[in-house]
Amino acid sequence: MSLVNFTTREITCKIVYYGPGRSGKTTNLHYIYGRVPESRRGRMVSLATQTDRTLFFDFLPLDLGVISGFTTRFQLYTVPGQVYYNATRKLVLQGTDGVVFVADSQARRQDDNLESLQNLQQNLLQQGADVRQFPVVLQYNKQDLPRDLILTTEELDDTLNFRDLKSFPADAIRGTGVFETLRSVSELVLKRLAAGGTVG
Amino acid sequence: MRTIEGWVEAPLRTFVDDASPELTLLMTSAGQVIAQHGFARALDVMSAAALGAGIMASSQEIAVLMGWPEFRVLVHQGSARSHFLAQITLPTTRWVGLVVFGADTKLGVVQYFFDRLVEQLATAAPQVTERREVLAADFEHELNASLRSLFGR
Numbered sequence: 001m002s003l004v005n006f007t008t009r010e011i012t013c014k015i016v017y018y019g020p021g022r023s024g025k026t027t028n029l030h031y032i033y034g035r036v037p038e039s040r041r042g043r044m045v046s047l048a049t050q051t052d053r054t055l056f057f058d059f060l061p062l063d064l065g066v067i068s069g070f071t072t073r074f075q076l077y078t079v080p081g082q083v084y085y086n087a088t089r090k091l092v093l094q095g096t097d098g099v100v101f102v103a104d105s106q107a108r109r110q111d112d113n114l115e116s117l118q119n120l121q122q123n124l125l126q127q128g129a130d131v132r133q134f135p136v137v138l139q140y141n142k143q144d145l146p147r148d149l150i151l152t153t154e155e156l157d158d159t160l161n162f163r164d165l166k167s168f169p170a171d172a173i174r175g176t177g178v179f180e181t182l183r184s185v186s187e188l189v190l191k192r193l194a195a196g197g198t199v200g
Numbered sequence: 201m202r203t204i205e206g207w208v209e210a211p212l213r214t215f216v217d218d219a220s221p222e223l224t225l226l227m228t229s230a231g232q233v234i235a236q237h238g239f240a241r242a243l244d245v246m247s248a249a250a251l252g253a254g255i256m257a258s259s260q261e262i263a264v265l266m267g268w269p270e271f272r273v274l275v276h277q278g279s280a281r282s283h284f285l286a287q288i289t290l291p292t293t294r295w296v297g298l299v300v301f302g303a304d305t306k307l308g309v310v311q312y313f314f315d316r317l318v319e320q321l322a323t324a325a326p327q328v329t330e331r332r333e334v335l336a337a338d339f340e341h342e343l344n345a346s347l348r349s350l351f352g353r
Contacts, residue, residue, distance in 0.1 A: 003232045004334055005204040011334070012232055012246075036350050042243025045251065056254060061246040065346035068339040072346070075231070075246055091257040095230020179351045187343060194335035 002097050002193050004070070011070045013189050014077065015182075016093055018120050019102035020112035021053070021081030024141040027172040028102060029060045029076055032182065035175065036062060054080040057092045067190065074186065081116065090123050098135035098189040099124075100181055102172075103160055105142045105150040113160055135188035137166045139181045144171035203235035211320035212237065219313035222281065223300040226288065227253055234295060252298040256285055275307060284310050288318050290325045 003012045017025040026046070033044045040063045047056035058078040065072065077096075079089040093099075101120060103113040124131050140156045151159075153169045161167055166184050170177025201216070203209045208226065216224060216237050223238035225245065231253035239245040259271045274285040281302045288295040297317070301310050 001228075001230070001232075003204055003228070003234075007206060008202070010204075014230060014232065035352065037352075040350055042241070042247050045247050047254075056258070057250075059247060059250045061243045062350070063243065064343070064350065067342045067346060068335040070335065072343075073242070073246070075250065077250070087261055088258070091254065091261065094257065095228060095232065179347070183344065183347050186347065187340060190335060190339060190343060194339060196334075 001095055002189070004193075009070045011067075011072045011190075011193070012075065013073070013097040013186075013193075014075045014095055015098045015100065015185055015189065016096045017076065017078040017100045017102055018089070018093075018116065019081055020104060020109060020116040021083075023081060023102045023104040023109070023113075023116075024139075024170075024172040025078040025081065025100075025102045026052075026054055026058050027141075028100070028139070028170075028178050028181070029058050029078055031172055031175045031178045032062070032076065033060055039063075040065075053082070054078055055085075056080065056088050064186070068194075072190075076182075083115065083119075086119065086123070089119070090126070093123050093127065097192070098137075098185045100137055100139055100185050101160075102139045102141050102170075103156060105140045105156060105169075106145065107149065107151050110151065110159060113156075117160055132163070133192075135185060135192055136163075137168065137181055137185045137188065139168050139170045139172075139177060141170045141172050141177075143169040144174065144176070201235070201237040205234065207324045207326065208235045208321065211317050211324055214320065215313050215317040218316075219299070219301070219310050220305040221299045221301045221310060222304075223248075223298075225249055225252065225298040227296050227298070229253060229257065229294055229296055238300075248298065252285055253296055256287070256296045273311070277307075282307065284314065286314055286318075288321060290322055291327060292325070 042061035045059040049055050060076040062074045077092050079092045168177045168181045225236045226234040227249040231250040233249045236245050263270050272287050276283050284299040286297050
């Protein structure tokens with residue numbers, strides 16, 4: 001849940017990058033970390049295995065600047081994608097304000113995408129979130145791979161985007177679509193905060 | 201010292217005066233910062249809160265798996281500094297406290313005054329949360345400008 005400090009006029013929101021293993025969640029954060037001025041970001045924390053697979057989470061705090069008179073900060077997290085890390089995914093998902101679902105565009109990974117999306121839905125439901133209203137955007141990563149290996153954004157929409165969410169083609173290594181995805185989820189999260197109109 | 205909620209400040213100040221910690225951080229169980237003392241950079245506080253909440257949450261899950269009672273307190277002893285993590289149960293919510301302390305104090309002192317901090321917070325906590333307006337409806341152009349400047353576009 002977003003935290004709002006009315007005395008110092010600060011807002012802090014939590015966004016989680018979710019998706020199957022090796023879909024590019026950590027790569028999104030690395031790209032953002034590399035592009036954002038040091039004064040606007042904190043240290044990127046990665047709790048990873050020796051082979052650089054996410055073990056618990058990656059964490060990147062960002063200072064978005066002043067919005068509607070509030071200094072606005074976003075905390076970006078990733079979850080470990082492998083199926084057997086569901087317990088840690090649930091922990092990272094606690095209190096999240098928005099989710100970026102990073103799908104792997106490769107045709108052979110489509111079952112993994114679906115399984116992870118279903119897992120996200122289950123975990124949000126367990127936390128009492130209304131999944132129809134919850135801010136989620138989809139990112140179809142690895143669209144730079146050869147055409148014969150990947151699905152088009154239309155094909156991915158057909159199978160993954162049954163809620164008609166905003167979706168973005170991406171190549172997270174080179175940064176294509178990374179900014180657009182972050183902009184979109186930020187907007188959804190803040191719109192929800194504004195539409196709620198009030199916060200404790 | 202910085203706090204999100206004004207009513208937290210007095211109990212936290214008393215704790216800092218009595219227990220002499222180097223750093224103190226109060227956070228939600230999801231890792232959002234409620235109050236801090238001793239940190240120099242806002243963004244570093246967020247990292248510490250994310251990690252502290254992660255330690256507490258994963259330890260709680262281990263306790264659940266084993267069928268043990270929840271861990272209320274976790275202590276990591278270092279050679280020069282140690283850290284103390286503990287649950288804070290309030291009437292309407294649950295927070296986590298992270299205290300880093302050095303040779304100026306002792307674990308027992310931190311534990312004793314932390315328990316008093318929890319009591320004082322529970323007494324001071326409002327029973328009903330006041331609700332106020334947050335963002336103007338036309339914030340989007342400011343968000344877009346902020347993100348463009350963030351990414352150098």
